[in-house]
Amino acid sequence: MIQPLEELVEALCTLPTIGRKSAWRLALHLMERPEQDALKLAESIVRVRQKLTRCKRCYNYSETELCPICSSASRDQKQICVVEKPVDLFAFERSGRYRGVYHILGGVLSPLNGITVDKLRINELSMRIINEQPGELILGLGGSADAETTALYLARIYRQQGIRVTRLARGLPVGMELEYVDQITLSQALNERTDVHYES
Helix, strand or coil: CCCHHHHHHHHHCCCCCCCCCHHHHHHHHHHHHHHHHHHHHHHHHHHHHCEEEEEECCCCCECCCCCCCCCCCCEEEEEEEEEECHHHHHHHHHCCCCCCCEEEEECCHHHHHHHHHHHHHHHHHHHHHHCCCCEEEEECCCCEEEEHHHHHHHHHHCCCCCCEEEEEEEECCCCCHHHHCCHHHHHHHHHCCCEEECCC
8 A cells, every 4th residue: 555645534534523534535535636636625624723723712713812703892791601622612703693692511421531620611601600790691502411411510500690591492302413413403493492491
């Protein structure tokens, strides 16, 4: 096997949803394209890694200290939607229906996988709530068992502080990641969100 090609395939295999067969197709496609195209792709990857950082408020990707959403005067700063990862934020933005701000947790609670409270941005969310005193916290998490556990944990903490905590309506397919939900379903779920109830 040609070593450089094999190394490219191995690198492509580390990307989400890319199996070995797809990685081979991509690698061979890149080899068949003009060299300039491959260089342009490589430069784009390097540039985005160098230029982007994390927003110090919501932890979305940004070129500046605050991302365009957090710094926008047209967004409702008193409504925070808590999501698991940046791709979920982009799903909400594509729907075009949400006008508040976000907080990216960086995952969901999963003790079996070693993801505990201290591994997520829950302390940062608590500080935001103290400083910003939002009127509503929307739990925009997925439908997995771990996401459900995380939602109930957050609801228990923040409802005790007198904050309205809502979740997306149950029209979302159980177990489906938000990034795969179509825009109409996500918009409906956002519009029909409900208060989170838990047993104390």
